[in-house]
Amino acid sequence: MPACILPVAAVDAFQWARGKLSDRDLLLKSRLAAEFVFVVDLPDVRAWRGLVTACRHWHRAGAVGLIMRTGTPLIRQRMQTFGGLATLHEATTPPKSRYLIGPAEFSAWIASLPGSAQ
Secondary structure, eight states: OOOEEEEEOHHHHHHHHTTSSOHHHHHHHSOOOTTEEEEEEOOSGGGHHHHHHHHHHHHHTTOOEEEEEEOOHHHHHHHHHTTOEEEEEEOOSSOEEEEEEOHHHHHHHHHHSTTOOO
């Protein structure tokens, strides 16, 4: 199953990362702007390749950061490796955290991907 990824406005991305905006409000009320990438759903680790492709696309379109929620240990580790900040820990089963990758870290991550222009 592929990843579900949407562009969102930066102000809404920060509000979501802090827990001040729900997924529903982010999806239905946020201005669609290529400022941040919102990973709505990353069903499994195999969907990572689709995430990378979409992030490259949105970065070229002007996105400067990424937000996502994950409870998967491998994805959580990747978020931390790429400079992602765990902004909110949710009491779910399994426990999940919201992550934010800011502009400097997002650009560095995109530049580090194989096939990216140096």
